[in-house]
Amino acid sequence: MSECTTAARFEIHYRACLSPEGQLLGESSRASTDPALLQRMYRMMVRARIFDAKAVNLQRTGKLGTYPSCLGQEATHVGVGAAMRAEDVLFTVYREIGTKLWRGVDMYRILLYWGGDERGTLYEHSPQDFPFCVPIGSQMPQAAGAAMAMKIRGEARCVLVFIGDGGTSQGAFYEAINFAGARELPLVCVIVNNRWAISVPVERQTAAKTLAQKAVAAGVPAVQVDGNDALVVHQVTTEALERARRGGGPTVIETLTYRLADHTTSDDATRYRSAEEVQSAWALEPLLRLRRFLEQRGLWDAQAEEALKRECAVEVEAAVRQYLATPRQATDAMFDYLLAELPPALHSQRDEARRYAALRG
Amino acid sequence: MSECTTAARFEIHYRACLSPEGQLLGESSRASTDPALLQRMYRMMVRARIFDAKAVNLQRTGKLGTYPSCLGQEATHVGVGAAMRAEDVLFTVYREIGTKLWRGVDMYRILLYWGGDERGTLYEHSPQDFPFCVPIGSQMPQAAGAAMAMKIRGEARCVLVFIGDGGTSQGAFYEAINFAGARELPLVCVIVNNRWAISVPVERQTAAKTLAQKAVAAGVPAVQVDGNDALVVHQVTTEALERARRGGGPTVIETLTYRLADHTTSDDATRYRSAEEVQSAWALEPLLRLRRFLEQRGLWDAQAEEALKRECAVEVEAAVRQYLATPRQATDAMFDYLLAELPPALHSQRDEARRYAALRG
Amino acid sequence: MAKMTMVEAINMAHAWEMEHDRNVVVLGEDVGINGGVFRATVGLQQRFGSARVQDTPLAEGLIAGTAIGLAAQGIKPVAEIQFMGFIYPALDQIASHMARLRNRTRGRLTCPLVLRMPHGGGIHAPEHHSESLEALLCHHPGLRVVCPSSPARAYGLLLAAIRDPDPVMFLEPVRLYRFMRQEVADDGQALPIDSCFVLREGSDLTIVTWGAMTVETLKAAEQLSGEGISCEIIDVASLAPIDFDTILDSVVKTGRLLIVHEAARTCAVGAEIAATVSEHALYDLLAPIRRVTGYDTIMPLYRLEYDYIPSLARIVDGIRATLAE
Amino acid sequence: MAKMTMVEAINMAHAWEMEHDRNVVVLGEDVGINGGVFRATVGLQQRFGSARVQDTPLAEGLIAGTAIGLAAQGIKPVAEIQFMGFIYPALDQIASHMARLRNRTRGRLTCPLVLRMPHGGGIHAPEHHSESLEALLCHHPGLRVVCPSSPARAYGLLLAAIRDPDPVMFLEPVRLYRFMRQEVADDGQALPIDSCFVLREGSDLTIVTWGAMTVETLKAAEQLSGEGISCEIIDVASLAPIDFDTILDSVVKTGRLLIVHEAARTCAVGAEIAATVSEHALYDLLAPIRRVTGYDTIMPLYRLEYDYIPSLARIVDGIRATLAE
């Protein structure tokens, strides 16, 4: 009917290091040969899960606002954190507790944020990281901009940005990876495919068989990995960051995981997904497989587990106490950071707010 | 380093029917075996080019506003028009004169629109087609919506939407093809890759080797064709519309062509691209090759060409006369179509506008 | 007649209209099996099928643009934006197209559709979930903007919105979704979307407000009535175009005007009302028009949201101050 | 000192600041080799290199979001939106992030950047190329909005905008780009972006306006001065936050206020000025505050644009009407 040649060809690879049973697949990964790192990653995953359970609990008892649980996604969050350097910059959505903790964000700050207090975004140890980003997709162009700054200055730094499966439907996601590809920006984008965007399954979100292939639109290399496998997440993220640091440009990584919890504490997932589905997802959850792997290597045991759990419980309790003991900001907090200097016209509004705060007590 | 399997594979094909010399490549296409259609397409391409030259000329002499020439893209525009059915719905950007003419839009209306008069969007013969869309990319979700309406009603109708190479950088483009893929909407998207977005070459726009591959992100089939080859444009668009009509879902078609003119009459392309580039693009322009093909088959000759040119000149002159003879709308035109009924509060504004129009005369 | 909350009344209005107009289609994020994050569309997909009640991908610009295409093709979309704070990605479609399609095609193509969205704060929601952005919409000619303040008005106004031949932005005050139960007749009776509602008649001053702020405003009037202060309270309800006749008549009667709204003050709807009233009724004004509004700051996270949202005390003082002169 | 147009002065301000601050970076559509569709950035890429002057892909949301990331990393982006009518895709980044980053991070991260855009109509441009949308920006706390009305003010205000620690929306009236030439010293001197400019002193009434409307307004005042009418004309220049002290002082002096702007009237900046002035200076007002503005309609295609844009005649009549009472 017409001359037909091939203009372009693409392949999306799937990678995994650790089987759900904790067996190493293929050769060893960087982490698998680094006992200290393995233990740090596992400890951080447990820390995240224990904090997460407590946060959900605080909300249930009316002590915290709406909270989005990270249950089941710890391997993705921690694997990414472990692959980053301190001088890199992180852009998250709202669920990446494990990455925030790895970056040194206090549990106390995370509680403050979900507890309705802007001071929850004060990150002492990662001062350039962006706070949680609620408007889905909007973090993407900002991350590209930060990466552009690094490229303009010729720095060997990278930006790591997270987005969800639902987020890949927002135009901003595509605009940013397309720009990153066109300018070879040091940007690594991790698509956390936890299969659900509130009640919308990823199959309703897109006809794309993989989310990694969305990078083909931007001419950006992409890979899909087992997102419940901390080793492979750490491995591919490290490779991607290294290439970006060398000036090799962006990478998109899709991590296949599962949102074991409700979307947030205001959600009831039983309305739209089956108990069976959640059950079978539990069989793939990330902590147990890494623990088994560590135990096989003699790097972990029941005692260590007990000690860690106690340690985390203590840390979480302390953070909760500090959070609950923190009085809310004075109403001046609404005005103090509006602009570098409060415009004269707003002084009367600030005073008005003060007056009524006194009444409200 | 890790287990690695292939999750997905893609291939983008390039198709062409007619060589720049007017030789048929491969087998025959639907149009190539339909003399009447061949002649209609050629005549429409000439008609578009003659109208276009006149429009540019009117702007130069201060009788028309800014105008975006379609010079060099006639094969894409006419090939698409010829593939559509009357009951389908068309969404264009602003440059697709050939398609508008094929849909029965009067030259007079097109002049009125670029002459600063909303009545230029009154399409007598394609009453459901959308007018030109200036905000780049914004036509895409609307086209998806129209296709969704057809699917909801179970109609055997399709939507054809155009976008430019620059337009593929707008998130709206991606949001729409992703949605069309996820819902298998009867939508055919033609990406007119004329290599330039004003002064930005497509290589600065994206790292994607082809624009067709952007459809991979949406899980939508895509093909790249020679956009200066009316036969292949007609062929692939017809195939795509037929599949969509059968419920087979959307297709993305990239047509490779070239913007031989300045971006618009307000632009000066010599600022940013070389005369050589434009020269070599002229060697690939669409009219001559189709004429040669017709002549080889005895379907066209110098006489026919002369007659056609005369005919078009007469038609264009008539349209111009009608346009120039059309008095501008009364100021009520600002109010008459704001809402189905003018809100009481606006009556005084309408009266005020009338009063000052009288003064302005 | 059943007593119901506003969110139930909104759900009932959807069901009535879908039952009586086969062209009505519901779309948005999580509006299907989940019934919307506030349950406004609960049960509709089960009842009317997944062709007429569709979850969309996560993209507000897509939702708004799709609604335009649907409407131009004769479908009547009732689309939900999950929270008003997420309207921004949809604004290009709303402002450049929805508001203009009729005008730019000289009436050849139109956009009869409804865009529903939760409005305002007060429910301890996360960041970006408590915005009051009606002014952005009201500044755009070609749109209707409606904001109900009770279950019955939500029912009647939503029916009117769906039946209207033009695009209607329907703002639903989150504080009121489950604030009170009221008897609402499921009779398919629409309410006018071109007039204010006088919620309380009075003679000393006029208070103009809408949405959730009607609650505190009514409380304030009630409280001060004990001191013999008689407030007339007008629920604007339709914020664009505004029924200024009702407002002006009242101000001419009382000679004093207080405007109460939750949105930031600058360039908000309250500014337009103050400007228009002072232009047309200056000589009837016995005191300056005052505005009790959200501050010109970012809506704070929830620990301070009730310091931002006009409180009963601020409204009471606003009334006293307006009467003092 | 060279006589130059506003667009040349804007170009000169870019060059000065890029010369003196290595962190200043220019980005936008066609700002590079093409020098911008209005030539505002012409020559900058040749002079400062393609790392510091970059064409972006065609996506306004991307441009705004990228500018935020750059600014937070210490680069000073001066980004161009090709026409104000195309700001909509960027509004989510502007409203949800630019305006809020300092506040939501308690000052840890900030957004010192400039977003430049051609503003208003009057040059027979195509559809969507003639919009006046300053109110959308002014309604958002956390932004500065500036609109110059002469080459010299464009130069000085743009320098101030680039040096400001917060995001500044810089609106450039297209009618004025090449309207007049004026001597502008390339001395790097910034002008204040927190005060109005009194363009003409007078005693009978105050006219508040900005941008391109200053031209017709000055003409009107000139014309009426022949009849002994003395108008004080204030160029607001900085539309957010507004310097109300200067405006109020003038109104207290003259007792009469006319507001002139090109944007649609409802919920525009003129409404805020009228509301604020009537609240604070009611008893000084000798006549109702009038607004001569664009109509509450879609900006028409160009054949009617001068029926939409306030004309000299409408302003003159507005002055007379305000003085008549």
Ligand SMILES: Cc1ncc(C[n+]2csc(CCOP(=O)(O)OP(=O)(O)O)c2C)c(N)n1
């Ligand atoms: C622009 C925008 N629209 C809607 C929402 C409401 N919302 C919050 S989370 C969410 C789903 C996100 O799904 P996904 O991107 O997969 O992330 P996940 O919650 O699964 O981690 C939605 C619709 C939002 N926050 N922002």
Ligand SMILES: Cc1ncc(C[n+]2csc(CCOP(=O)(O)OP(=O)(O)O)c2C)c(N)n1
């Ligand atoms: C949203 C938006 N931003 C910017 C513009 C200004 N503009 C008009 S055409 C154009 C380039 C479009 O390029 P492309 O999509 O390739 O279409 P082409 O002009 O080549 O046909 C730009 C930037 C616009 N019309 N809309």
Ligand SMILES: [Mg+2]
């Ligand atoms: Mg998800």
Ligand SMILES: [Mg+2]
């Ligand atoms: Mg192009």
